[in-house]
Amino acid sequence: MKAAIGINDTDRQTVATELAKVLADETVLYIKTKNAHWNIEGVDFYEKHRFFEAQFGQLDEIIDRIAERIRSIGHYAPATLKSYLDLTHLTENTRDKNDSQGFIKELLADHESLIIILREHIKDFANNCHDFGTSDFITGIMETHEKMAWFLRSHLNH
Template identity: 35%
Template sequence: MASKKPAEATSGAPKIDIGIGEKDRKKIAGDLSHFLADSYTLYLKTHNFHWNVTGPMFNTLHTMFMTQYTEEWTALDEIAERIRALGYMAPGSYAEFVQLSSIKEEQAPGALDWREMVRQLVVGNEAVCRTARKVIKTADGAGDDPSVDLATQRLQVHEKNAWMLRSLLE
């Protein structure tokens, strides 16, 4: 006589049981989706400014922007994978990012002065910091240490980036 398969094996993948309830996982994934959208928008803006910076600060900013966008790019995958680990689909289209991001497009047509680029990146990094703090609060309340850790690490990076960029304008 053949043994029966476990009930969950016959109905597909087992339900997620990581010690965080579905309602909390959904809220955390939602906050992380906003965080991902802000992070992606900042990445794109930083990369754009790397390509298009001009003026006396060209070498310094071209290199600084490349360092920042490279680090930001790597972090995007970590955020998206955390959303997936919680059982939800990560946003991944420009339309979703525009809808979810708190960072709005400021760039006027034509070339921007390097000071305006730096100012916009300060504002963008600070927006990511605020979104990270929301993730930390929600995730901490649900006992989601991995999401707290991820957002805390990102918060530290973006606070430092905002400080370094702001210092160029003082």
């Protein structure tokens, strides 16, 4: 049944398409954070192992909320690894060392990249698509990424 929520079909499709890309980015970032959690090495192993665990827990919650938002506006959420890899703007990097500084720098860059994309969507969803609910929703997701980025940044050697 069609979602009759006061947003026209074209705008709902535009929002769902952009949210699918964000969902893909979040999922790739989740996997990259899991990789850091599983493969971290060094004298700070246990501390960073736990730190990355907390971060991927937050990402798991974000992923679920975005998929549910896509469904709430009347569309289906992508749910295959192939679709995520096709939709994401993030890259899967390989590394020679599994040290905390390398993982943190890479994850921080991804969070900051997502923050910029989310910030652009806030205005676009509200002003162009007349979807203030999703605009507000994305604002909350962006704020979570800002805090996660701050925590990552705080672990870097200056």
